[in-house]
Amino acid sequence: MAPKKSGKAKKVETAEEKEERLRLEAIEAAEHGAKLEKATAARLSERRAREQEYAHLNALKIQNQWRSIMRQAKTEVLRKEIEVLSQTHERTINCKDAIIEALNHDLDDAEEQFQTAQRGHIQVMDRLESLHAQRMMEEQQRFRTCLTDMEVEFDAERAEIQATQARGRKEANDIFEAMQRDCEELENEALQEFETAREELRNRASEEYNVLKIQLEGQIEELERTIEAAHQTYLSGSGARMQTFQAAMQRDSDAAADIKSRGRRLTHLQDSLGEWRTKLAADRKEWEDRNRALRAERDRLSASHRGLKATLERQRAQQAERLRQISIDSDTREKDLKEQLSKAERLLKLGELCRKLEREREKVLPFHTLDEAVPTPALPSYQAVQASRKAAGKPPLPSSHSLNDKPMKTEATPRGPAEGSSLAEDDWKLQAYRPDGQHAQPAPSSVGPGTAEDEPLGSFFKRFNMVLLDKASIDRQKAQLQRENKELSQALQQHALQARGGAAWDSHCINRLH
Numbered sequence: 001m002a003p004k005k006s007g008k009a010k011k012v013e014t015a016e017e018k019e020e021r022l023r024l025e026a027i028e029a030a031e032h033g034a035k036l037e038k039a040t041a042a043r044l045s046e047r048r049a050r051e052q053e054y055a056h057l058n059a060l061k062i063q064n065q066w067r068s069i070m071r072q073a074k075t076e077v078l079r080k081e082i083e084v085l086s087q088t089h090e091r092t093i094n095c096k097d098a099i100i101e102a103l104n105h106d107l108d109d110a111e112e113q114f115q116t117a118q119r120g121h122i123q124v125m126d127r128l129e130s131l132h133a134q135r136m137m138e139e140q141q142r143f144r145t146c147l148t149d150m151e152v153e154f155d156a157e158r159a160e161i162q163a164t165q166a167r168g169r170k171e172a173n174d175i176f177e178a179m180q181r182d183c184e185e186l187e188n189e190a191l192q193e194f195e196t197a198r199e200e201l202r203n204r205a206s207e208e209y210n211v212l213k214i215q216l217e218g219q220i221e222e223l224e225r226t227i228e229a230a231h232q233t234y235l236s237g238s239g240a241r242m243q244t245f246q247a248a249m250q251r252d253s254d255a256a257a258d259i260k261s262r263g264r265r266l267t268h269l270q271d272s273l274g275e276w277r278t279k280l281a282a283d284r285k286e287w288e289d290r291n292r293a294l295r296a297e298r299d300r301l302s303a304s305h306r307g308l309k310a311t312l313e314r315q316r317a318q319q320a321e322r323l324r325q326i327s328i329d330s331d332t333r334e335k336d337l338k339e340q341l342s343k344a345e346r347l348l349k350l351g352e353l354c355r356k357l358e359r360e361r362e363k364v365l366p367f368h369t370l371d372e373a374v375p376t377p378a379l380p381s382y383q384a385v386q387a388s389r390k391a392a393g394k395p396p397l398p399s400s401h402s403l404n405d406k407p408m409k410t411e412a413t414p415r416g417p418a419e420g421s422s423l424a425e426d427d428w429k430l431q432a433y434r435p436d437g438q439h440a441q442p443a444p445s446s447v448g449p450g451t452a453e454d455e456p457l458g459s460f461f462k463r464f465n466m467v468l469l470d471k472a473s474i475d476r477q478k479a480q481l482q483r484e485n486k487e488l489s490q491a492l493q494q495h496a497l498q499a500r501g502g503a504a505w506d507s508h509c510i511n512r513l514h
Contacts, residue, residue: 080499109360117355128344139333150326154319161312168308172301179294186290190283201275205268216260354467 013021227249 077499113360121351121355125348128348132341132344136337139337143330143333146326150322157315157319161315165308165312168304172305175297175301179297197275197279201272205271209264212264350464354464
């Protein structure tokens, strides 16, 4: 046995393995460098976060110190303001208490007035409902009457048309059956005549055949005797020619028999052809006359049928047109009723909206008679506006009576720059609007005598004109209050500037004071 090796032999490293080992070492070195960079970046981030925390903490401390200093200064300013505001608040509270008491009293009065107005409104609604129900019943009764008349007339015309059509159909069926019977009779007669003629022709041909047969047989016998005599003479004269003659005789007899049979057949065919031509000419003339009569009858029936069909189509078109017109009239009437209903609902809604803005006198006496002149009381806001315009040297505004007597539309009066553009735009633009939304003149203050249906509209237009006057007065009072509020705001800002030694207040503080 060979001796065992004491240890492993040293492995020789190849070029590929060396290259792989170097590549792995380079990767490990790159990973180690990346780990060092990450650790350095983490330490720097930690230091930066700590510095930011210290900076934030110091900023909070500085802000707290400044806040305490500003709070002390603000407290002194607010104490002075509180004194002024407390006095103003006490005056406001006293004023509001007085207003609340007055509003409670007005609320009790308004409740009583509401009950009165509600009773009046219910009466008007009942009257409108009864009037609408009466109109609807009349329209329905008129529609039912018209519909019943149309149905009766339509049924009568339909029954007449059906009866006419049934009579025409019966007449056409009778004519067709009569023509069919005539055709059958003519066919039977022609068949009988044909059978009779055929029997006559057959009998006559048989008789002629027998006569000719007898004659020919006699002639043949005579010829046979003559030939036999000549034959005997010939036989005695020449034996050779005898045989030739016999053969020729046989051929002649055969040819004669054939000629005779063909002659008889040709004669029979010529006779039959002449007879059939004569009968065909007679039948052709007869059938042409019959066909001409049938064609004329067919044309007459077709013309009658077309006339009846045209009449039926025309009547159907007339009935369809009448039904369409009835449907159109019904739809138009329904639309008119819906429009009237919508107008009534709009009037009631406008009346409810106007009731919320009625004056004291209107709430107590909501419904005036048509002959009663409704006085227009002067509102305090209107008097205040008149006084302010008089003090400013401007022409006075027209009164409510003058506005009721003429169109409620005036031009805007020129104003100074301090009054603002909104007031100039809303200055007495009193162009009235009717309930249908069209631009129109206001209704007169008094309505002449009319029917009971015009009475609610007259009251409505009276209240509508009064509401327009109230709206104009309220708009002017609102503009005046806005000007006063603006002046007070400017005065308050000036006072605040003086109190703070020239420091301006922001709009938020001013709104809080308001």
